[in-house]
Amino acid sequence: MSMAVAEQQEQNPLVEGLERLPVPPTALVIFGATGDLAHRKLLPALYNLAHEGALPERFKLIGVARREKGHDNFRDECRTSICEYSRRTPDDQVLDGLLGHVQYVASNFDDPDGYARLAKALDKLDQETGQPLNRAYYLSTAPEFFPVIIEQLKAAGLHRHKQADVRCVIEKPFGTDLQTARRLQKVVDSVFRERQVFRIDHYLGKETVQNVMAFRFANMMFEPVWNRNYIDHIQITGAEDIGIGTRAGYYDQAGALRDLVQNHMLQLVALTCMEPPATFEADQVRDEKVKVLTAIRPPSPDETVRAQYTAGTVGGEEAKGYLQEEGVPAGSHTETYAALALEVHNWRWAGVPIFLRTGKRLARKVTEIAVQFKPVPHLAFQSEGSVGVQPNQLILTVQPNEGVSISLGAKIPGSKMRIRPVNMEFLYGSAFMSQSPEAYERLILDAMRGDATLFTRNDEVDAQWTIIDPILQRWHATDGNGLPTYEAGTAGPAEADELLGARTWRAL
Amino acid sequence: MSEDVWSARDTSPSAIEAALRTLLSRRYQEDRTFVPARVMNLVVIVERGFRGEVENRLARVGRYHPSRLVIVAVEEGRTQLDAWATVAAEDAVHKPGHIAVGRERVEVDVGTQLLGSLDTIVDPLLVSDLTTMVWAPHGHQEGVDALRRLTNIVLIDTQDEPEPRLAFERAADLARSAYVVDLAWLRSTPWRERVAATFDPPAMRGALDSIDKVVVRHREDSTAAGVLFCGWLSTRLGWRPEALAHRGTALAGHARARRGEVALELRPEPMGSPGLGGVTITTASGDSVSLDRGPGGLRAVRHARDGEEQSWTVMGASRGEAGILGEGVRQALLRDPTYKPALEAGRVLVS
Numbered sequence: 001m002s003m004a005v006a007e008q009q010e011q012n013p014l015v016e017g018l019e020r021l022p023v024p025p026t027a028l029v030i031f032g033a034t035g036d037l038a039h040r041k042l043l044p045a046l047y048n049l050a051h052e053g054a055l056p057e058r059f060k061l062i063g064v065a066r067r068e069k070g071h072d073n074f075r076d077e078c079r080t081s082i083c084e085y086s087r088r089t090p091d092d093q094v095l096d097g098l099l100g101h102v103q104y105v106a107s108n109f110d111d112p113d114g115y116a117r118l119a120k121a122l123d124k125l126d127q128e129t130g131q132p133l134n135r136a137y138y139l140s141t142a143p144e145f146f147p148v149i150i151e152q153l154k155a156a157g158l159h160r161h162k163q164a165d166v167r168c169v170i171e172k173p174f175g176t177d178l179q180t181a182r183r184l185q186k187v188v189d190s191v192f193r194e195r196q197v198f199r200i201d202h203y204l205g206k207e208t209v210q211n212v213m214a215f216r217f218a219n220m221m222f223e224p225v226w227n228r229n230y231i232d233h234i235q236i237t238g239a240e241d242i243g244i245g246t247r248a249g250y251y252d253q254a255g256a257l258r259d260l261v262q263n264h265m266l267q268l269v270a271l272t273c274m275e276p277p278a279t280f281e282a283d284q285v286r287d288e289k290v291k292v293l294t295a296i297r298p299p300s301p302d303e304t305v306r307a308q309y310t311a312g313t314v315g316g317e318e319a320k321g322y323l324q325e326e327g328v329p330a331g332s333h334t335e336t337y338a339a340l341a342l343e344v345h346n347w348r349w350a351g352v353p354i355f356l357r358t359g360k361r362l363a364r365k366v367t368e369i370a371v372q373f374k375p376v377p378h379l380a381f382q383s384e385g386s387v388g389v390q391p392n393q394l395i396l397t398v399q400p401n402e403g404v405s406i407s408l409g410a411k412i413p414g415s416k417m418r419i420r421p422v423n424m425e426f427l428y429g430s431a432f433m434s435q436s437p438e439a440y441e442r443l444i445l446d447a448m449r450g451d452a453t454l455f456t457r458n459d460e461v462d463a464q465w466t467i468i469d470p471i472l473q474r475w476h477a478t479d480g481n482g483l484p485t486y487e488a489g490t491a492g493p494a495e496a497d498e499l500l501g502a503r504t505w506r507a508l
Numbered sequence: 509m510s511e512d513v514w515s516a517r518d519t520s521p522s523a524i525e526a527a528l529r530t531l532l533s534r535r536y537q538e539d540r541t542f543v544p545a546r547v548m549n550l551v552v553i554v555e556r557g558f559r560g561e562v563e564n565r566l567a568r569v570g571r572y573h574p575s576r577l578v579i580v581a582v583e584e585g586r587t588q589l590d591a592w593a594t595v596a597a598e599d600a601v602h603k604p605g606h607i608a609v610g611r612e613r614v615e616v617d618v619g620t621q622l623l624g625s626l627d628t629i630v631d632p633l634l635v636s637d638l639t640t641m642v643w644a645p646h647g648h649q650e651g652v653d654a655l656r657r658l659t660n661i662v663l664i665d666t667q668d669e670p671e672p673r674l675a676f677e678r679a680a681d682l683a684r685s686a687y688v689v690d691l692a693w694l695r696s697t698p699w700r701e702r703v704a705a706t707f708d709p710p711a712m713r714g715a716l717d718s719i720d721k722v723v724v725r726h727r728e729d730s731t732a733a734g735v736l737f738c739g740w741l742s743t744r745l746g747w748r749p750e751a752l753a754h755r756g757t758a759l760a761g762h763a764r765a766r767r768g769e770v771a772l773e774l775r776p777e778p779m780g781s782p783g784l785g786g787v788t789i790t791t792a793s794g795d796s797v798s799l800d801r802g803p804g805g806l807r808a809v810r811h812a813r814d815g816e817e818q819s820w821t822v823m824g825a826s827r828g829e830a831g832i833l834g835e836g837v838r839q840a841l842l843r844d845p846t847y848k849p850a851l852e853a854g855r856v857l858v859s
Contacts, residue, residue: 013716020701052825053823097804431547
């Protein structure tokens with residue numbers, strides 16, 4: 001239970017036992033409200049929260065974007081997006097009700113007049129509802145506008161309110177390297193207190209990512225062996241079978257390392273390796289994650305691999321190479337695959353390599369954490385005529401086949417004592433009845449309630465960039481040396497195999 | 509959806525269990541993507557003539573459908589045990605990451621004379637180590653009692669019993685040996701959530717101590733939901749409830765709070781779907797908050813003592829009766845610590 005929830009239960013005796021806890025009256029302001037993220041994810045998430053009765057009793061939404069349009073035009077666009085992308089068919093009456101609380105403010109993000117209009121609109125909403133509404137500013141714009149918007153909010157006096165909480169939700173990426181992240185943080189620090197800031201890493205909103213903590217800290221049987229004495233190595237994979245689609249503009253600037261490793265995959269490392277927090281209060285969880293991240297040294301050149309996909313076959317269909325994708329500049333050195341070998345230098349994990357790999361256009365889509373245990377110290381069984389005793393593996397699958405599997409050695413039926421590995425599996429789809437909400441539903445609600453457990457704190461982001469920044473600089477300096485390649489539809493470049501030495505990657 | 513079926517007349521529980529194992533094994537061999545759902549066992553005891561109606565209700569539950577469904581169809585005068593078993597799954601999609609979640613359904617036709625020893629028939633048909641929930645929408649208390657040693661959860665609807673006092677007594681008795689999920693309680697959930705939200709802003713929390721009147725509007729057959737709601741308020745706010753008395757068609761009475769008496773009133777009103785239709789909570793200062801069913805959610809109205817009025821809609825889609833049953837099945841694997849105290853307070857209110 002987070003501190004926010006505990007406090008709420010202490011002060012309001014009616015909330016005990018309720019699944020949906022009350023959310024304070026809130027005006028949510030989405031900057032970049034006409035963008036892709038808002039229309040595909042945020043608006044459908046808001047609709048689903050409204051459908052379930054989970055939005056605050058008094059809720060208002062203001063969309064801010066550059067394009068000139070009226071409230072009704074914006075509402076129509078919201079309706080279209082919700083109908084197209086919502087995980088459930090919208091109920092007309094609820095949708096009408098939600099859209100009735102939607103307004104639009106057209107403004108360039110650096111235009112002080114726009115913020116004055118926003119301030120006026122917010123004040124008017126306070127008057128209409130008869131109480132000051134909490135403000136939640138959701139920055140869903142291109143990242144270069146984050147500091148601009150934050151500074152303008154301050155200039156307009158919108159960053160604080162005497163009678164209401166003001167929160168700022170910042171989408172990823174938080175910086176494009178260590179320097180820019182620190183520069184952005186400086187701006188954030190000059191306007192908001194850390195408790196007002198909610199940095200989104202939507203992976204943390206996924207049920208299966210949260211289950212990593214549940215799995216580790218709710219089961220007595222794993223924690224005693226969760227250390228260097230029993231674990232040989234860990235592999236974390238974030239593989240995609242798709243290419244870059246229409247995102248060439250973004251992806252060619254970012255690359256695989258920034259896109260997935262710096263944020264999502266390092267968060268998975270932190271969750272896998274952290275010590276048990278005393279409580280699930282936001283800062284206690286984040287303190288433990290930071291300890292892990294700061295115990296990782298940036299990998300040396302021979303501990304990193306980057307590559308780019310060439311034309312190949314994916315799922316029986318021909319796939320273009322990265323350089324042939326629409327919008328990719330000729331001769332681009334952007335990596336579409338990255339693999340790293342890391343180590344957490346602390347008592348628990350010293351000597352246990354942690355291998356990360358991610359890539360586009362790989363053989364299949366899978367995100368998983370594979371924990372490979374050490375072999376048994378003595379083999380009493382025959383290996384002839386069978387695969388023999390294999391070290392145990394524990395696989396936490398984040399997507400698409402969400403669950404946990406453990407490989408165990410079992411006797412092959414017959415007269416001989418021969419062993420082969422078998423799997424013991426838990427699958428979310430077969431063990432839970434409820435449909436998981438989209439990550440954004442949980443995150444928006446948590447931000448409005450002020451619960452930061454599933455958001456990354458400033459020092460986490462800084463520690464993540466501290467690991468990644470030297471790699472980026474080194475890769476940038478050696479861009480002219482040519483980039484390893486891998487054929488689309490394969491498991492990645494041969495160079496990545498060398499990273500593991502005598503070990504091998506799990507089959508995708 | 510594809511389905512494997514087995515049936516037999518004049519059979520035995522061990523034969524049915526063996527048939528289920530064979531069906532499952534065959535499924536595994538035919539389809540490597542097959543994964544049997546292992547959420548819970550749901551045992552439903554029904555009048556044989558009305559089993560179709562109950563199955564229709566379960567079908568509408570959709571994604572909350574439990575994994576192994578054992579339908580015990582009871583028929584007066586029946587002397588032999590007939591059974592049908594099916595193992596069904598979504599058609600396989602042979603792509604990485606896809607699974608075909610299977611569901612098992614067993615129907616056993618029994619005579620009324622077997623209700624007292626129903627556990628000996630049902631026990632072999634349950635998946636070991638899974639939670640078992642029992643639901644008897646047509647009564648059959650003898651059968652439910654016979655299954656007590658196998659039962660983790662009992663799904664009931666205290667609204668089904670015209671006399672709330674008897675319904676609550678039965679619920680309290682069942683709650684001694686199992687976790688009780690009461691559909692009447694679940695019908696009051698959105699109201700409890702909304703009342704909790706209304707008094708959640710720090711400026712409003714103080715008003716909880718000065719509530720002096722609660723009026724609950726409910727459908728005529730949903731007194732139980734109204735009483736449970738008042739029981740919930742009483743236990744959460746530390747009131748001592750007293751027995752309600754009939755006042756015309758309404759039930760009215762008091763609970764004792766630290767500051768004084770709180771008037772309670774339950775008013776039946778004509779409305780389409782079962783459950784609550786509205787709640788009005790008034791404080792000693794004369795302020796009041798009302799919540800009533802409306803399009804797209806609940807219509808909230810706040811009256812201030814000075815005559816000022818504010819109204820708004822609290823958004824939320826109606827779950828409908830299928831949604832309530834689905835919620836009942838889902839709630840089986842959760843634990844609500846507030847039901848039993850509310851039930852005990854409810855028993856006092858209708859004593």
